[in-house]
Amino acid sequence: MAPEALSxxxxxxxxxxxSRACGLAVTLIYRTGGTxxxxxxxxxxxxxxxxRYAKPGTVERAVADAFLALLRFYNDRSEEGVAxxxxxxxxxxxxxxxxxxxxxxxxxxxxxxxxxxxxxxxxLADELAIRPRTGVSAPRLTSTMCEIGSTFLAWGQRGRAEExxxxxxxVAQRTGNPTALLFSMLANAIFASLDGRLEDAVAMGQSxxxxxxxxxxxxxxxxxxxxxSVRPLLYLGKGDDALLQVSVFHRALCLAHLGxxxxxxxxxxxxxxxxxxxGSDEDETRTERDISMLEAxxxxxxxxxxxLLLRRFADTGLRLTGYIHNT
Amino acid sequence: MAALLGRADEARGYYQTxxxxxxxxxxxxxxxxxxxxxxxxxxxxxxGPALSGAEGSGQxxxxxxxxxxxxxxxxIAEFREMxxxxxxxxxxxxxxxxxxxxxxxxxxxxEVLRLISAGKTDREIAEELFISFRTVGNHVRNIxxxxxxxxxxxxxxxxxxxxxT
Numbered sequence: 001m002a003p004e005a006l007s008x009x010x011x012x013x014x015x016x017x018x019s020r021a022c023g024l025a026v027t028l029i030y031r032t033g034g035t036x037x038x039x040x041x042x043x044x045x046x047x048x049x050x051x052r053y054a055k056p057g058t059v060e061r062a063v064a065d066a067f068l069a070l071l072r073f074y075n076d077r078s079e080e081g082v083a084x085x086x087x088x089x090x091x092x093x094x095x096x097x098x099x100x101x102x103x104x105x106x107x108x109x110x111x112x113x114x115x116x117x118x119x120x121x122x123x124l125a126d127e128l129a130i131r132p133r134t135g136v137s138a139p140r141l142t143s144t145m146c147e148i149g150s151t152f153l154a155w156g157q158r159g160r161a162e163e164x165x166x167x168x169x170x171v172a173q174r175t176g177n178p179t180a181l182l183f184s185m186l187a188n189a190i191f192a193s194l195d196g197r198l199e200d201a202v203a204m205g206q207s208x209x210x211x212x213x214x215x216x217x218x219x220x221x222x223x224x225x226x227x228x229s230v231r232p233l234l235y236l237g238k239g240d241d242a243l244l245q246v247s248v249f250h251r252a253l254c255l256a257h258l259g260x261x262x263x264x265x266x267x268x269x270x271x272x273x274x275x276x277x278x279g280s281d282e283d284e285t286r287t288e289r290d291i292s293m294l295e296a297x298x299x300x301x302x303x304x305x306x307x308l309l310l311r312r313f314a315d316t317g318l319r320l321t322g323y324i325h326n327t
Numbered sequence: 328m329a330a331l332l333g334r335a336d337e338a339r340g341y342y343q344t345x346x347x348x349x350x351x352x353x354x355x356x357x358x359x360x361x362x363x364x365x366x367x368x369x370x371x372x373x374x375g376p377a378l379s380g381a382e383g384s385g386q387x388x389x390x391x392x393x394x395x396x397x398x399x400x401x402x403i404a405e406f407r408e409m410x411x412x413x414x415x416x417x418x419x420x421x422x423x424x425x426x427x428x429x430x431x432x433x434x435x436x437x438e439v440l441r442l443i444s445a446g447k448t449d450r451e452i453a454e455e456l457f458i459s460f461r462t463v464g465n466h467v468r469n470i471x472x473x474x475x476x477x478x479x480x481x482x483x484x485x486x487x488x489x490x491x492t
Contacts, residue, residue, distance in 0.1 A: 158352050196355035196409040235356045237412040303490030306328050
């Protein structure tokens with residue numbers, strides 16, 4: 001549908017509609033394939049088109065910046081990604097378009113996960129928690145609510161996270177939107193894990209994966225399933241199963257829990273000792289990645305790596321890593 | 328990390344804060360793990376005396392031991408209920424685990440190495456650790472052998488590189 005819509009808009013010389021058609025294509029690619037899909041040339045092509053057609057100061061510009069933010073971030077240009085998210089949010093604040101505002105806010109909450117943004121992200125979550133929801137679509141609302149709840153959780157505010165995620169569940173049940181339903185399942189799995197119902201949390205992760213397949217969003221579902229399952233699997237002593245579900249950044253953690261120290265040391269050194277800017281303001285590495293490696297370093301007694309990472313979090317008030325491999 | 332570096336008092340404070348945070352949340356698996364780590368710290372012979380005060384008074388040691396056993400019991404009950412098998416096995420096997428240090432250094436050698444890094448002489452180290460001048464010399468020789476360093480300056484560089492200072 002998006003290619004036809006784009007072609008029609010191009011024929012009409014309507015850049016607003018052309019940019020929107022491209023945005024629609026990116027949204028579908030992202031929702032179906034998850035963040036992995038953002039690494040494909042197809043996604044890059046649609047985002048670049050959306051960017052090209054978006055005029056300065058418009059809703060389409062804010063939306064295109066939000067897409068560029070995701071694209072850059074997931075193509076190893078995280079600093080640029082966060083900068084685009086900030087730009088999108090700044091513009092969206094000046095425009096009277098709730099959907100664009102929530103999209104930009106989602107991009108910021110989702111990408112600005114480095115500890116130096118912690119307080120700013122919390123302020124935005126505070127603002128969004130009480131902001132009217134009128135004019136915002138269910139998928140946008142629920143994806144942003146997932147991030148708001150995660151932010152509250154990261155700051156140790158479980159009660160507020162529960163409140164936001166309860167509302168998210170109501171929207172999901174009312175609309176039956178597939179992505180919204182997945183977010184809601186993820187939230188339930190996180191609470192099960194926090195409450196020590198570890199086998200339930202793992203089972204919930206598995207149902208998310210199954211349900212995602214039925215709903216045609218298996219890419220996102222697999223990712224969410226991993227967020228929910230890895231930590232309880234490690235607690236339960238099923239590190240081998242956890243290892244199958246993680247990216248390279250969380251591999252050291254699983255190996256450390258499995259007692260495979262000789263593999264953890266070189267992996268940590270490869271990922272961290274060569275990283276030039278650890279802890280600088282430009283370091284946009286997500287908190288959950290470094291916390292995962294910090295835990296691995298402490299488990300295997302790698303003082304140098306642990307010391308480097310610990311300094312990064314020394315002055316933050318963060319308590320947990322939110323919904324991703326929560327700890 | 329403080330426990331890893333042998334800074335027992337500091338580690339105890341962090342574990343107690345972690346317990347409060349986990350209870351407040353609540354975050355049950357992490358709370359149980361913190362009980363275990365605190366028990367391990369209190370029962371560790373290499374850190375226990377430091378926690379009981381410089382004199383290592385009998386009363387202080389007994390209090391720490393009683394507190395440690397309470398933490399251990401809580402942890403075991405929680406691990407069992409949540410089916411946290413690896414942690415349960417670790418807790419039931421006995422909580423005393425000597426920390427591991429690079430190059431096979433012992434806890435005492437790490438303490439001496441830290442003081443070397445701070446620029447202290449053997450005499451000053453002996454006074455600070457309540458050990459003889461000759462014992463310090465032995466420790467220094469072992470440190471240089473184990474870390475494959477030629478002198479105190481190189482050993483201090485090794486300590487800094489390993490995050491031991």
